Amino acid sequence: MVSSRNLTRTLIGAFLGTLCALSGAAQEAQEAQGNWLVRARAVRIDTANKSDPIPSLAVPADAITVNDKTIPEVDITYFFTPNIAAELVLTVPQKQTVTVQQSALGGPVDIGTFKHLPPTLMVQYHFRPTATVRPYVGAGLNYTRISSVRLAVPTVGRLDLDSNSFGLAVGGGVDIALAKNVFLNFDVKKVQIRSDVSHLGQTLSTVKIDPWLFGVGVGYRF
Structure with missing residues (x-):
């Protein structure tokens, strides 16, 4: 017994x-x-365009807008375990147009352009790491470098933007296996990107670009 x-x-x-x-x-x-997954995606930037009013220029709230556009993107993902991974999202500097929809000058009026480089680092959880359809969610940080600012308003003069923006990023997506190491990818992210608009050192408005990013592409794991 x-x-x-x-x-x-x-x-x-x-x-x-x-x-x-x-x-x-x-x-x-x-x-x-394999521990590495590299994707190439086309990403649609859909900006939130929230901004403070500028009463002295008769600019109402949310009248300062940044254009939507589609950009190329490359991301590199490293799997620490079958379920846990880190994703680094990269692209090249992107040129954006700034428009004031309503002001003392009328509207809409394009007031210039700027460039931004927005790398994002996220930690992800992959729910079904060996299945054909592999959903995931993630959260992390975005750093945006703003450069080549060429903004000006008639009768006012040149405007400036902050050079750096730090914000949160959240998102999710799915990888669909097409072959042994090849995947079709759909991805959605919400990213905080914000900057003060200033003139001669005085802040006129804070613009919250805060875009949704809708991506589709292909990936290779090795």
Whole structure:
């Protein structure tokens, strides 16, 4: 007859053995797929365009807008485990047009352009890392570098923007296996990008671009 102590030891041993087997299987699956996933995507930038009013120029709230556009993007993802990964999103500096929809000068009036470079780093959780359809969610930080600011308003003069913007980023998407290491990807992100509009060192308005990013592309895992 098996004693309760021996039965407990047997159950604990079986439990630990199962954990080791599952861990080994997960590690083998991870090694078989590879730890790196590189994607190329086309991303549609859909800006929120929230801004403070400028009463002295008869500019109402939310009248300062940045154009929507589609940009190329490359992202590099590294899997620490089958489920946990870090994603770095990269692109080249993008030129944007700023428009004042209503002011003392009438409207809409294009007041110039600027360039921004918005790399984003996110930590992701992948729900079904070995399935054909692999959904994921993530959160992280965005840093946007603003440069080549060429903004001016007649009768007012040149306007400036902050050079740096830091904000949160959240999102999710899905990878769909097309072949052993090739995936179709759909991705959505919401990113905080904000800047003060100033004239001669005085802040006139804070603009919240805060875009939605809708991406579609292909990926290769190795």
